[in-house]
Amino acid sequence: MPIEIEAIIAQMEWAAARGLSEFSTSTADTDLSIRRSVTSQASGQGAVPYSPQPTVDTAQTATATKTPTIDAPMAGCCHLSSESDGTVFVREGDTIELGQTLCMIEAMKVMTSITATQAGTVKAILVEDGDQVDAGTALFEVQP
Known part of the structure; x- marks a missing residue:
């Protein structure tokens, strides 16, 4: 199956408009992954870098x-x-450990585990299941 460039460009524009810095797509015989640097401003918006620190x-x-x-x-x-x-x-109220999965974020049909970057106690869950979140949205309050 040939690659449809227009469809890929539309998907890339969608990803860039949402601040995603990685994009992956697949067809029956082709896998395509693109990663842009966080300084790229192609869509007029800067990508938000992944920060493993709270x-x-x-x-x-x-x-x-x-x-x-x-x-x-x-x-x-x-x-x-x-x-x-x-x-x-x-x-x-749960006690969590460093690296424990707290939730998952689905973007472009890819699930990404969001893990604890510190041990502590979950004081508040700031989102509901199924909420659409932006990069940088506070998800959990954790008391160290």
Whole structure:
């Protein structure tokens, strides 16, 4: 099956408009993966780099008493369990370990595990299952 360039360009524009820095697509006999640098501004918007460290919202930096958050590294659909109506990865009040899966984000039919970047206690889950999130959206408050 030949590669349809227009379809790939449309998918790439969709990914760039959402701040994604990686794009993959497949046909019956072809796999295509493209990764753009975070300094690329092709769509007029900069890509948000993946940050394995929890980031703190600017409002939180003003007040040191706020709980640090674990943020979405990419845009997509947030899943709090691995299956529909399945058991959630974590609940408020759960103690979590470094590297533990907290949720999954689906972008372009690819599921990405979002893992804990620190051990602690989940103080709040800031999104609902199935929510569309942008890169940088706070997903969880975790008390170290």
